[in-house]
Amino acid sequence: MKLTVTTLADDIFNIEVADDMELENFKALCEFESGIPTSQIALLWNGRPLHDDKKKLVNYGIKDGDMLLIQRIHPGHAGGAPASGNLPTIDFGSIPVPGSSNQPVHPSSNTQQAGLSDDPATLREMLLASPHDLALLKERNPPLADALLSGSLEKFTEVLKKQQEEKADRERERICLLGADPFDPEAQQKIAEEIRLKNVEMNMETAMEYAPESFGQVVMLYVDCVVNGHAVKAFVDSGAQMTIMSQACAERCNIMRLVDRRWAGVAKGVGTQKIIGRVHLCQIQIGENFLQSSFSILEEQPMDMLLGLDMLKRHQCCIDLKRNVLVIGTTGQETPFLTEAQLPSHARLNRSMSESMQVDEDKQLAEALAKSAEEAGNPKTSTSAFSQGASSQSQQQVQNQNVNSASVEKLVSQGFPRSQVIEELQRSNGNIDLALMALIARSISLPESS
Numbered sequence: 314m315k316l317t318v319t320t321l322a323d324d325i326f327n328i329e330v331a332d333d334m335e336l337e338n339f340k341a342l343c344e345f346e347s348g349i350p351t352s353q354i355a356l357l358w359n360g361r362p363l364h365d366d367k368k369k370l371v372n373y374g375i376k377d378g379d380m381l382l383i384q385r386i387h388p389g390h391a392g393g394a395p396a397s398g399n400l401p402t403i404d405f406g407s408i409p410v411p412g413s414s415n416q417p418v419h420p421s422s423n424t425q426q427a428g429l430s431d432d433p434a435t436l437r438e439m440l441l442a443s444p445h446d447l448a449l450l451k452e453r454n455p456p457l458a459d460a461l462l463s464g465s466l467e468k469f470t471e472v473l474k475k476q477q478e479e480k481a482d483r484e485r486e487r488i489c490l491l492g493a494d495p496f497d498p499e500a501q502q503k504i505a506e507e508i509r510l511k512n513v514e515m516n517m518e519t520a521m522e523y524a525p526e527s528f529g530q531v532v533m534l535y536v537d538c539v540v541n542g543h544a545v546k547a548f549v550d551s552g553a554q555m556t557i558m559s560q561a562c563a564e565r566c567n568i569m570r571l572v573d574r575r576w577a578g579v580a581k582g583v584g585t586q587k588i589i590g591r592v593h594l595c596q597i598q599i600g601e602n603f604l605q606s607s608f609s610i611l612e613e614q615p616m617d618m619l620l621g622l623d624m625l626k627r628h629q630c631c632i633d634l635k636r637n638v639l640v641i642g643t644t645g646q647e648t649p650f651l652t653e654a655q656l657p658s659h660a661r662l663n664r665s666m667s668e669s670m671q672v673d674e675d676k677q678l679a680e681a682l683a684k685s686a687e688e689a690g691n692p693k694t695s696t697s698a699f700s701q702g703a704s705s706q707s708q709q710q711v712q713n714q715n716v717n718s719a720s721v722e723k724l725v726s727q728g729f730p731r732s733q734v735i736e737e738l739q740r741s742n743g744n745i746d747l748a749l750m751a752l753i754a755r756s757i758s759l760p761e762s763s
Contacts, residue, residue: 314377337366559614
């Protein structure tokens with residue numbers, strides 16, 4: 314049977330033993346794992362001391378999966394004998410008393426009692442020498458693992474000390490909560506947050522045990538295809554509304570000459586991206602299949618091409634995850650998805666939004682609103698309504714609003730006429746963001762039909 318043994322220093326280990334093993338032999342195994350001499354080990358099970366060394370574990374009622382506690386008895390007690398009765402003597406002096414000022418809390422004391430060193434250099438060498446511990450560190454403490462693998466002892470020491478200080482702060486706060494007024498709303502809120510964090514930690518531990526695959530990264534679905542004689546790795550995304558291609562890929566495939574720029578706009582989903590235009594018809598070769606599709610060309614797109622729902626539905630494609638293939642319904646042929654080693658460098662899709670995209674998000678949103686007004690066939694009225702709506706919050710103060718000269722110069726530097734800048738700032742009650750969106754909307758005109 315497999316038993317879990319823990320100490321008061323939070324040193325936990327598992328031991329697999331036979332049911333008929335005597336207690337003294339079990340203590341010897343515990344001495345090997347914990348480093349505590351057998352003569353100083355007192356075992357407790359379900360709060361009951363186990364004092365007969367010749368008695369077998371099964372006779373105590375111990376079952377597979379049970380947990381036992383090791384209490385270290387100091388040599389001062391003769392032979393480890395308890396002070397009174399049959400109970401072992403517990404050293405309560407090592408347990409910090411809440412609210413006591415003469416017993417400071419040291420969160421690293423458990424590590425010291427377990428025989429581990431607080432020296433960052435020694436700890437770093439131990440982790441690097443143990444692949445198992447290093448794998449656990451990567452899974453449970455990524456910041457410290459990154460600092461460890463960076464090769465810099467200074468960085469590792471900095472991250473380690475910071476985490477130790479945060480742990481000490483949490484421990485001090487927890488000790489303070491033990492002596493706080495239970496009816497204090499702030500204390501109740503902190504206690505509730507502490508309970509929530511413990512539930513989150515328990516939920517994560519349960520997931521690690523019963524669903525470890527949920528912590529792995531999923532390989533994205535890519536297929537090899539050919540566009541205009543050029544090989545492209547296409548991302549299959551049934552959640553995308555349209556098939557898209559990056560500007561760089563379109564230039565490599567020599568299809569930029571077919572882009573209809575009247576279909577320019579803004580694609581908004583997770584972030585925003587500028588749509589340069591649209592290629593209305595182009596042939597894609599997937600395996601032995603030649604399929605017709607249209608592309609929306611995006612200016613800043615990390616992946617070369619994305620097969621969206623429009624193309625997948627048009628050719629009745631089926632994503633078969635059991636066999637890991639893409640089935641082309643109109644031809645009945647199958648194409649295997651690429652393995653992880655065959656994926657492009659950006660296949661993880663974990664790139665954060667670039668700084669330029671974040672800065673231009675409001676601008677692109679204004680362009681999208683203006684394009685919607687153009688498609689409605691009345692851009693001037695829509696633009697006027699947008700500008701008036703931006704300033705309707707303080708209708709009575711607009712006429713007398715003093716325009717900030719710094720705001721005027723900032724918008725003029727963007728290429729807008731000074732008269733229009735002052736007018737829009739007055740309408741927006743000095744709000745530079747609303748004025749900028751209104752100016753952008755006014756600057757966009759409806760493309761002439763050919």
